[in-house]
Amino acid sequence: MSDAASDVVTEALEELRQRLQGLDEGAVADYIPQLAQADPDCFGLALVSMDGHRYRAGRCDTEFTLQSVTKPFVLALALAELGPEAVDRRVGTEPSGEAFNAISLDPATGRPANPMINAGAIAVTALVPAADPARRFARILECLGRFAGRPLAVDEAVYRSEAETGDRNRALAYLMRGTGALAGDPAEAVETYFRQCAVLATVDDLAVMAATLANGGVNPVTGAVVVPEPVAVRVLALMATCGMYDAAGDWMVRVGLPAKSGVSGGLVAAGPARFGIAVHSPPLDAVGNPVRGVAALRELSGRFGLHLMHNP
Ligand code: GLN
Numbered sequence: 001m002s003d004a005a006s007d008v009v010t011e012a013l014e015e016l017r018q019r020l021q022g023l024d025e026g027a028v029a030d031y032i033p034q035l036a037q038a039d040p041d042c043f044g045l046a047l048v049s050m051d052g053h054r055y056r057a058g059r060c061d062t063e064f065t066l067q068s069v070t071k072p073f074v075l076a077l078a079l080a081e082l083g084p085e086a087v088d089r090r091v092g093t094e095p096s097g098e099a100f101n102a103i104s105l106d107p108a109t110g111r112p113a114n115p116m117i118n119a120g121a122i123a124v125t126a127l128v129p130a131a132d133p134a135r136r137f138a139r140i141l142e143c144l145g146r147f148a149g150r151p152l153a154v155d156e157a158v159y160r161s162e163a164e165t166g167d168r169n170r171a172l173a174y175l176m177r178g179t180g181a182l183a184g185d186p187a188e189a190v191e192t193y194f195r196q197c198a199v200l201a202t203v204d205d206l207a208v209m210a211a212t213l214a215n216g217g218v219n220p221v222t223g224a225v226v227v228p229e230p231v232a233v234r235v236l237a238l239m240a241t242c243g244m245y246d247a248a249g250d251w252m253v254r255v256g257l258p259a260k261s262g263v264s265g266g267l268v269a270a271g272p273a274r275f276g277i278a279v280h281s282p283p284l285d286a287v288g289n290p291v292r293g294v295a296a297l298r299e300l301s302g303r304f305g306l307h308l309m310h311n312p
Pocket of ligand 1: 067100118261262263288
């Protein structure tokens with residue numbers, strides 16, 4: 001990107017940060033105390049281009065737990081290890097039109113609708129090949145670190161709280177063992193999933209992670225091949241159709257980019273072969289998507305013609 005173009009990007013991010021800082025809607029997740037204590041004013045935006053350039057505005061080096069934003073990246077790991085058929089046998093590829101924690105499994109196949117809702121993500125996490133749960137999580141953490149371009153850590157207090165309050169996810173795991181969607185022990189599967197939700201990263205990290213998917217699985221900052229290109233394409237397709245929960249349709253119409261949100265206020269979006277972008281702002285809308293993140297992406301998409309269906 002030329003210097004002039006990079007100035008435009010930085011200015012746009014900074015202008016959005018200033019204006020959307022005043023957007024005072026939504027509520028911070030409060031199902032565990034650590035998330036309830038999040039600063040509702042914390043707001044950062046970062047963009048990484050395919051040549052590894054970083055653009056940012058606001059609080060981009062504050063760590064937060066990634067929660068559901070980990071789902072596409074762990075899906076990428078499972079797909080890279082096992083191939084699409086093995087993953088498809090356990091988890092569908094259809095938007096659910098339901099909440100992220102819905103208790104819904106396909107009556108005919110017993111599979112969760114897609115890997116972006118909790119049920120599907122738990123089934124995917126359990127598929128990651130490893131000799132035991134500790135090594136499975138170590139592989140997941142290592143892979144998330146390769147996406148980010150630096151080693152990541154777990155917030156142990158958030159992990160413990162997730163585990164203490166996670167009965168709904170536990171129930172989903174047991175239901176899925178009953179239907180055959182879940183490989184292995186349900187208790188171990190959810191423990192690994194809770195740890196995965198508690199992985200810490202910054203907006204800067206997340207933008208690199210999204211850019212790696214946009215760049216066909218190659219981290220544009222480190223140059224590492226994190227996952228094969230067909231895996232990145234498949235993950236982006238599932239983010240486009242299922243990444244924003246039951247608002248996925250509205251998101252595709254109004255923003256038009258593959259994306260994934262999380263309950264701690266993180267949001268990633270990818271412009272294939274162009275950029276990765278990340279926003280963090282804790283207040284969530286009724287669906288569970290971050291209010292400022294959604295507003296920022298709507299504006300950026302409109303202003304710069306980022307919608308995938310847009311004819312430049
Ligand atoms: N830890 C959360 C859960 O499993 C993650 C969900 C989310 O970020 N939407 O309920």
